[in-house]
Amino acid sequence: MKKTATRLADGRELIYYDARDDAARAAVTDARTLPPRPAAGEVRDDPLLGEGVVVASHRQDRTHLPPPEQCPLCPSRPGRPTEIPAADYDVAVFENRFPALSGETGRCEVVCFTDDHDASFAALAPERAALVLAAWTDRTAELSALPGVAQVFCFENRGIEIGVTLAHPHGQIYAYPFVTPRTARMLERAAAHRAETGRNLFEDVVAAERVDGRRVVAEGAHWTAFVPRAARWPYEVQVHPRRRVPDLLALDDAARAEFPALHLDLLRRFDRLFGAGAPPTPYVCAWHQAPVAHPHRDEFGLHLQLFTVRRAPGKLKFLAGSESAMNVFVNDVPPEAAAERLRKAASA
Template sequence: MRKTAIRLADGRELLYYDARDGAARDAADPRPLAPAGRGTELRTDPLLGDTVAIASHRQERTYHPPPGLCPLCPSRDGRPTEIPAADYEVVVLENRFPAFAGPGRCEVVCFTADHDGSFAALDDERAALVLAAWTDRTAELSALPGIGQVYCFENRGAEIGVTLAHPHGQIYAYPFVPPRTERVLASAVAHRRRTGRNLFDDVVAAEEADGRRVVLSGEHWTAFVPYAAHWPYEVHLHPRRRVPDLTALGAAARAELPVLQRELLRRFDRLFGPGAPPTPYVSGWHQAPVRHPLRAEYGLHLEVFTVRRTPGKLKFLAGSESGMNVFINDVPPEAAAERLREAASE
């Protein structure tokens, strides 16, 4: 893998990731952009203890640009975009409208220059390159002072709230440990005290032994619908050998992962039958918090879920979910797993 770093007109960093040497990556950004540097205020909820980012500048971010004006497509025909090159493989750049900045960092990951592509449609080499970029960014962002956790994720679909249709994901280097992770760690500590074992190891072993909610398996990975799934269709993909984050994956598990991840996303797209629009989803890598005393108890895993519960109907987070964080799932996890098994590639 070759990595080339440049600076955009406002000072933000952009990184080109290429599978091999040879591509020209020296094009300059000609846009007259003001220097980056808008800040975010972090506030703590006195009742819940949660950290909330106040980021008013994000009101100005690009919202569903018209055809031909996508900021994540390559710069072509005299139309400069966020990416100065006329073509690219994988690009990571600092978000122009970050939720966190100093401390913290927000990055955009462009999977392909093809505006109409998708992660599931990538070939083996490109999917592996995206994984290499996630891994590299996890290592570099984790080394920054003040970072609590690195989260690599993709939001896909307008129903999720995506404002740019180009196939891309994001990386958040949180300057704190997010509430979800704190709750998981608390559960892991309680499980260790009660049983003497690791919670992630026991969850994966129990799902594999039960089998009803297992969706797909490889030699090094297993994917299942959680026993108490929050979302209509939700799958967790775990390595069979627990590791804290993407940087710790072995070569064999790393090689197998892109195939299984793309197959999982293709199954989500087949859930609602031929002719259905692409399934909206969130796909995110949960990694162990950085420099945390309980880091060794955490297990890397991918979570994929959709807000679509049936053709033409969405799962809305209404009173109970939004107001009290108590989820009510209309699709039994066992039924969801069966549907996802039936959606396997031919």
């Protein structure tokens, strides 16, 4: 992998990740005239829950579902400059022009998986998926070292049903100035489990799922993918490494080598869930990593969460009263049935 860093016209950082170590990546200047970068969003504390909420009003002006010929994530062309000045790229990462977090409140980055506007992550070759994994890992290391960053979150939103505003295949990375509520809760549970049993919670969960077997969707020598017993979403999968590690940086070479093919297989299964001719399945794909520094950091277990809001053809799972107001999810699809459908969705 070759990494080349440069700057966009307004000073934001742009990094190219090329698969070949000897790739020739000539510096291409961003000749656009851009407005000043927006002020940082504000992090406010909810006194009743003790959770952070980000207020970022400038995001109201972000680009929203432009036509393909105006996509800001495609390579630049003569007379049509974009966020990527180069004429082509493998993987590109840059600071978000409309960030929820910036400056002292953190950082937001965009990860472009390919320069092909009409592709999807599921359509990538394993080698390209491996390069994306390498970019996620590198950005986790770089962002974790920034002052004030408490947690790094790599994720992909796909589909307008999820709220995606750009169709080009891409994901994002948030560097939070606080530990997110979900992660904090998992760490609390892991600490309590250790105190009660002397064992690690994540290891016990994965072991129990493997023994039960009903919700296991796919396995390799180094990863296990299963539908959680208490899945919140109609179709939800967690992917855990067999050797528990706190974050992407700690994965060994064998786990890194096996992951891309498993990841692509799961994404393709999601696209087969609702039958031939169905529109692409909307999903969220999220890496859960340990915070940069935390008393119970070593108890955390890195895992990937993949879920869709589509519960049946033409039907979505909406977060209504119980979910939105009380954070109590009601799932219409039994996890065992979801796992069975995902197993059957494997390629022939």
